[in-house]
Amino acid sequence: MSSEIPFVEENGKVDHQDITVYALSTCGFCRRGLQFLRDRQVKFRYVYVDKIPYEVKNDLKVKLQEKFQRRVAFPFVVINDERALVGFVQREWEEIIKFNIKWEK
Amino acid sequence: MKTKEQTRKFMEMVAKKNGWHLNRDEEFLDMLADGLTTNYNRYGYYSCPCRDADGDKELDKDIICPCDYCVPDQKEYGHCYCGLYLTPEFYQSGKEPEAIPERRPL
Numbered sequence: 282m283s284s285e286i287p288f289v290e291e292n293g294k295v296d297h298q299d300i301t302v303y304a305l306s307t308c309g310f311c312r313r314g315l316q317f318l319r320d321r322q323v324k325f326r327y328v329y330v331d332k333i334p335y336e337v338k339n340d341l342k343v344k345l346q347e348k349f350q351r352r353v354a355f356p357f358v359v360i361n362d363e364r365a366l367v368g369f370v371q372r373e374w375e376e377i378i379k380f381n382i383k384w385e386k
Numbered sequence: 387m388k389t390k391e392q393t394r395k396f397m398e399m400v401a402k403k404n405g406w407h408l409n410r411d412e413e414f415l416d417m418l419a420d421g422l423t424t425n426y427n428r429y430g431y432y433s434c435p436c437r438d439a440d441g442d443k444e445l446d447k448d449i450i451c452p453c454d455y456c457v458p459d460q461k462e463y464g465h466c467y468c469g470l471y472l473t474p475e476f477y478q479s480g481k482e483p484e485a486i487p488e489r490r491p492l
Contacts, residue, residue, distance in 0.1 A: 307421030307435035309414050309469060310485050330438065338438070354488045355438065368485030 285337050288326040291315075295378065296324035303345065303357040305331045311356040314369035321378050330355070390416075393423040396432065397470065400452050406460070407477035409469055418470050422451060436468040437490065448490065455489050462486075 288301070300318070304311035306329040318325050330338050342353045349365040358366040366373055397419065401408050409415050421435025433439040434449040448454040456466040464476025469483030
């Protein structure tokens with residue numbers, strides 16, 4: 282979304298989709314979501330938005346809201362820069378993985 | 387400054403006072419205790435760890451733990467937005483809290 286944002290890259294074998302997670306370092310569901318992706322060896326990038334400058338964070342939230350027309354809450358997952366999932370609901374996140382498995386076959 | 391131990395006591399006190407249960411998942415509770423402690427030491431108040439705070443107490447007053455949305459969320463989902471405070475009924479059901487929609491007005 283912006284070169285100002287210090288994303289952390291996580292490597293994984295499941296890499297057929299481009300996944301970006303916007304999370305809070307303080308949030309249990311955010312941490313569970315990130316671990317869920319790691320456990321399933323999904324390649325993704327993430328940023329803890331509570332650790333970036335206030336103005337950058339607010340600008341980012343406005344852009345995400347405008348682009349995806351979704352209430353920005355965390356974790357906020359962007360898939361292929363075209364779809365967003367809000368909150369860590371495991372059955373929804375499983376879909377990310379399933380889609381990858383189909384592509385891998 | 388607050389320590390994680392002080393935050394754990396705060397969480398336990400809030401739960402006891404209101405007749406709620408804390409999430410039984412110790413690892414999850416530990417993450418929330420870390421998050422609340424971080425927020426206290428950042429902002430000077432226990433801002434909800436699962437919401438993005440402004441850092442201005444007046445703007446964040448509705449999301450100071452336990453937040454203004456805790457009871458409505460418990461009534462609808464059995465637990466607060468963070469999955470920290472559970473109703474006795476939800477706790478006894480053995481279900482695990484999961485992410486719920488944000489009811490805080492924009």
